[in-house]
Amino acid sequence: MHRTGELYGHFKTPGQQREAASLGMWVFLITEIMFFGGIFLTYAINRSMYPDIFAEASRELNVRMGGINTAVLIASSFTMAMAVWASQTGKKKQLTLFLILTLILGSVFLGVKYFEYAEKFHHHLVPGRNFQFPGDVGSRAHAQLFFSLYFGMTGLHALHMIVGAGLLLWLVKESLRGRYTPQYNTPVELVGLYWHFVDIIWIYLFPLLYLIDRH
């Protein structure tokens, strides 16, 4: 087991080991980018086919909650970046603090998302037999398409947030045991990469879902 952060036998230097780890993380993130890319493509094609209904359906989303969540997520990316900084400079207490702050901000995001979802259920905007939307059968079907994409995209994003929160809990636990030092902080760096990736997905989701037509 790799418990003390020592060098694995097949690497020559800690730097080489660290670079290999971050390269591997990037390769994983690129598979994630392609995964989300396909979904964004589905969104783009459907929006180009039904632009008016998509704009109308988008106005049903709570732009205040979406905006607050965007700010919360950006703040959490900042605290995550600061956690990486603390681990690199050997500030163990600050590392734990920034990890906990990131975890709290991530939880706030998920909490706001819960209230948003609940609101959609109350307004009969969840695709299915209770879906209600003004207009004829055709526009109702296309509005359901928008909300299917909304729940699919934000749901997958939230799932990634939940995985990230689990990873942060683990980092908090390990950081309390003083595991991370300027010589060995690869897990903090890699979870950071993942957390920022999840932020980037939301940076696109916010304007594409909430801000189609707000004038």
Add this chain to the structure above:
Amino acid sequence: MSEHIVSRGIYAGIGATLLIFTGITYYAATVDLGPLNVVIALTIATFKASLVVLYFMHARYSPRRTQLVIVAGFFWLALLLGMTLSDYLTRAWQSI
């Protein structure tokens, strides 16, 4: 080889810039610019994403090898989006 440590000031500056551009994105969406609205929204989002990749994710300070992998990834994404949309978005032209 020691790793590059990005300063706290840079992180704070990037974080503040991201927040300011979130505000600009919202403001831009409240102005009617026709088809330009979506172009502006995606341009701002891509600018914000680039800042996150370059500074928060340290791509700017990464070894060339890692940078090549990142660029190659986005190149494939561009192929996926570009090739498919160049089909879908031009289908209407045929019926003329």
